[in-house]
Each structure stands twice: as structure tokens, then as C-alpha cells.
Amino acid sequence: MLRRAVGKSLAFAGFTIQYGCIAHCTLEYIGELVVCSGPSMEPTIINHDLVFSERLSRHFYTIKKGDIVIVKSPFDPRMNICKRVIGLEGDKVCTSSPSDTFKTHTYVPKGHVWLEGDNLRNSTDSRAYGPVPYALIRGRVCLKLWPPPSFGRLSKSPTGRIIPRD
Amino acid sequence: MIVASQGMAQSSAFGRRCARAFVSGFFVAVPVTVTVLDRLAYIARVEGASMQPSLNPEGQTTSDVVLLSRWSVRDYQVQRGDIVSLLSPKNPQQKIIKRVIGLEGDLVKTRGYKNRYVKVPDGHFWIEGDHHGHSLDSNSFGPVSLGLVHGRASHIIWPPHRWQRITPSIPGGCALLLHRDRLPPSDQDD
Numbered sequence: 001m002l003r004r005a006v007g008k009s010l011a012f013a014g015f016t017i018q019y020g021c022i023a024h025c026t027l028e029y030i031g032e033l034v035v036c037s038g039p040s041m042e043p044t045i046i047n048h049d050l051v052f053s054e055r056l057s058r059h060f061y062t063i064k065k066g067d068i069v070i071v072k073s074p075f076d077p078r079m080n081i082c083k084r085v086i087g088l089e090g091d092k093v094c095t096s097s098p099s100d101t102f103k104t105h106t107y108v109p110k111g112h113v114w115l116e117g118d119n120l121r122n123s124t125d126s127r128a129y130g131p132v133p134y135a136l137i138r139g140r141v142c143l144k145l146w147p148p149p150s151f152g153r154l155s156k157s158p159t160g161r162i163i164p165r166d
Numbered sequence: 167m168i169v170a171s172q173g174m175a176q177s178s179a180f181g182r183r184c185a186r187a188f189v190s191g192f193f194v195a196v197p198v199t200v201t202v203l204d205r206l207a208y209i210a211r212v213e214g215a216s217m218q219p220s221l222n223p224e225g226q227t228t229s230d231v232v233l234l235s236r237w238s239v240r241d242y243q244v245q246r247g248d249i250v251s252l253l254s255p256k257n258p259q260q261k262i263i264k265r266v267i268g269l270e271g272d273l274v275k276t277r278g279y280k281n282r283y284v285k286v287p288d289g290h291f292w293i294e295g296d297h298h299g300h301s302l303d304s305n306s307f308g309p310v311s312l313g314l315v316h317g318r319a320s321h322i323i324w325p326p327h328r329w330q331r332i333t334p335s336i337p338g339g340c341a342l343l344l345h346r347d348r349l350p351p352s353d354q355d356d
Contacts, residue, residue, distance in 0.1 A: 021197035028204060048280065075289035077242045077313035111256040135253035136313045 031055055031139065034070055036082050041126070042056050042115030044068065044154055045082065049145035051154075055138035063115070063134075065091065068141040071115065074132055082141065083115035083125050084157055089134070095127065113137070120159055135155055171280045207235045208317065210251065216295030216302065220249065220332075221263070221322070230334070231324035232263070234313055234317030244269070244291065246342065247334030249319040252293070255307050261316055264303050267336070268292035270312075271346030279305050283343065289313075296337050 011047045031054040036045050045051065045068070053070045057063050065085055073079040094102045097120070108114050112131035117123025126132060131134040144150055212221045212230045221230045234251050244250055244266050254260045268274040272291045273285050286292050290309035295301025304310060322328050336342065 017198065018194050021201040024194075024201045024204065025197045029200075072311075072313035073289065074311040075287070075314065077289060077311065077315075096278035111258055128190065133253070133255040133258070133311060133314060135255070136311060 010016055025057075029059065031056055031142075031143070034080070034082070034139075036139070038082075040082070040119050040123035041068070041082055042119040044084075044118045044124075044158070045141075045144070046150075047148070048065055049144060051082075051141045052143040052145055053141045055139045057140040058137050061134075063088075063137060063140055065162055069113075069115070069131060070138045070141060072136045072138060074129060074136060080138060081115075083117050083123070085113050086116045086126070086157075086161050087114035087163070089113070091165060093126075094161060094163065097127075111135070116159065116161055120161075184319070204236065205240070206237050207233055207320075209233055209264075209323065210261070215300050216297050217249070217263060217265070218297040218300075220337075221319075228325050230322050230328060232319045233321040233323050235320045236317045238318045239315050242315060244312070244315060244318065245334050246272075247336045247352055249332055250274050250293070251316045251319065252310065252314045253316055255314065256302070262302070263319065264293040264295050264301070265337070266291055267294045267311075267341050269305075269346070271349065272342060273344040273346075273349060274341045275343045276341065277305050279308065284309065291315075294341060320338070321343075 003085060007096050018036050031052055034051050034053050036049050037047055039047060057067070063069060063085060065088055068082065069085055070080050073081050089108050089112055091108050091112050091114070092105050093108060093114045094103060095106050096102065108131050111134055113134050114126045114131050116125045116127065141154060144152060144154055176283050196265055209231060212232055215222060215225060218225075221232070232249075239250070241258050246269060248266045249263060250266055251263045254262045268286050269291050270286050270288050272292070273283060276284055277298060278280060284292070286309045289312050291312055292304045292309050294303045294305065319332050321332060
């Protein structure tokens with residue numbers, strides 16, 4: 001009686017460990033679902049949208065300019081922020097706002113990226129806190145899942161702030 | 167002839183059972199090993215002289231191998247004096263191992279940084295190698311975000327005569343000028 005109960009609980013524990021590990025590997029190496037909050041990525045991503053963020057780009061270092069990424073916040077590692085990559089290391093980025101008369105530029109340092117929200121007026125991003133280390137990137141948002149009318153791939157940057165490399 | 171074909175059927179059934187056992191074992195062993203290395207602890211060889219004399223005191227002859235705990239940094243709780251491994255802010259593909267000197271809010275005295283004194287911002291920490299002058303650390307790239315922390319070095323496990331538990335200790339000539347608890351409260355409200 002007791003032996004059967006012990007055997008069953010061991011089997012259950014083994015089952016939980018095995019599927020827990022498979023879940024960890026999927027979330028860490030394939031992708032995860034993210035609920036975005038805040039207005040900084042409007043109109044591309046609205047408050048309470050559900051998106052799928054894939055992890056392969058982060059592990060193979062294939063994040064490109066114009067990608068929307070989920071990044072660990074540089075000021076609180078337990079919080080995540082969702083922004084668009086405007087510049088990779090070595091790229092030229094514009095630090096002045098579109099309304100300024102004199103445009104200022106800077107170059108993104110090695111190992112860092114420049115992030116900006118699509119809603120430039122209501123976004124705290126690299127214009128405020130500077131370039132962010134590449135290693136803080138968690139994943140690349142590739143698909144919007146909810147709400148159903150806006151299901152599908154995400155659009156390119158509407159702000160025109162990406163300076164192409166010549 | 168019938169005996170030969172029966173023998174062949176048995177060996178192919180055995181082969182199929184072996185293959186199935188191997189595949190199911192593989193699907194258990196790989197996720198469990200990967201999860202243990204990601205969440206519990208992993209082992210790494212220390213390269214370079216930036217942490218001498220605490221790590222790699224013999225230099226080129228033998229490199230220390232350390233046990234790095236991922237579980238103890240899962241909530242980004244590091245202490246001053248800990249030796250931690252982190253993803254390099256200069257190169258995301260590389261991990262560096264340094265000592266934590268200051269945490270958020272502390273005032274540190276720098277060596278060769280653009281500012282003489284630095285107040286560590288929120289969510290950041292200040293790292294230095296024990297071998298000053300031979301170390302690429304916060305004195306080059308400034309305070310580092312806590313999100314880059316990868317693991318805490320808990321034990322040196324190779325070579326055998328260097329087996330020891332690593333305890334948090336601040337080296338002499340300390341850069342920590344003022345602990346955040348001793349700083350006067352700032353005027354600005356959160």
C-alpha cells in the first residue's frame with residue numbers, strides 16, 4: 001500500500017520535473033508570450049496587446065535595426081521594456097527631437113543598442129537613458145496574437161528615425 | 167532458414183527498442199541538463215589576470231575552474247565583495263568575472279574613469295577586478311546594469327590544491343567611498 005503510494009508520487013515528481021524542464025527550454029530558447037502595457041509603442045503595439053517574442057535571434061545574435069525587442073530594464077532588471085531598435089553598435093543615431101532646429105547625432109558604442117518607442121512623444125527610451133547593452137535584450141517580437149483584428153506581423157518603424165548605413 | 171529469419175526479426179526488434187529507449191532518454195536528459203545549467207549552477211574556466219591574486223594566481227601555468235551559482239542570483243541579489251560572472255557590456259558574447267564593489271546608491275571612488283567620484287544609479291552596480299591596471303571593469307565602462315549578472319562564483323574546484331569556498335571580501339585600497347546607508351537622504355522624491 002505504502003510502496004504503491006511512494007511509487008506513484010515518485011512517478012508524479014519525475015513527470016513534473018521532466019515537463020518543467022521542457023517548459024523552461026521552450027521559454028528560454030524558442031519563444032515566449034508577452035503582454036505589453038503602456039503607450040510608448042503606439043500605433044504598432046497598443047496597451048494590453050499579446051505578442052509572441054522569439055528567443056532565437058537573441059541567442060544567435062541576429063537582431064537587426066528596426067526590430068521590436070523585449071529588453072530587461074537597465075534600471076530594474078525585474079521589469080521588461082518593449083521598444084524598437086533604432087541603431088546597433090557603430091550606427092549613427094539622432095539624439096535631437098524632430099522639432100529641434102539643430103540636429104545632434106551620436107554613435108552607438110560597442111556592445112550596445114539604441115532603443116526608441118514608436119510613440120516618440122510618450123516614450124522614455126534611449127533618448128533619456130542612453131544606449132542599452134545588447135546583452136539585456138531578451139527576445140524579438142515577431143508576431144502579434146491579440147486582439148484578433150490586428151493579428152499578424154508588425155509594421156516597420158513609422159517614425160523615420162533609422163539612419164541607414166552608407 | 168526459418169531459424170535465421172527468426173534471429174533477424176529478434177535482433178531488429180531489439181534494435182528498435184534500443185533506438186526508442188535512446189530517443190526517450192535523450193528527450194529527458196537534454197532538457198534536464200540544460201535547465202540545471204541555466205537555473206542551478208555551471209562550471210567555467212577563468213581566463214586572464216584581472217582577478218589576481220584571488221583567481222588565477224599562477225597565471226599562464228594553470229587556470230582556475232570555478233563553480234558559478236545561477237540560483238543565488240535569480241533575483242539579482244548580489245552583495246558587496248561577491249565575485250560574479252556577468253555578460254560583458256562591450257561584447258554580449260563574452261562573460262567576464264569581477265568583484266562587486268558598490269551597489270545602487272553607493273558613492274565610489276574611481277581609478278581612471280571620466281569622473282573622479284560616481285554615485286551608482288538605480289538598478290546598476292560597480293565592479294572591479296582585483297588586479298588594478300590589468301582589468302577591464304567599471305573603471306573603463308562605468309556602472310553596469312544588474313540585468314547583466316549571470317552567476318555568483320561560490321567555489322574554486324580546480325586545481326585540487328586550490329579547492330576553497332569563495333567568501334565575499336572587499337580588497338584593500340577599497341573604492342567604496344560611502345555606503346548608501348551613510349549618505350544623506352536626497353532631496354528629490356521618487
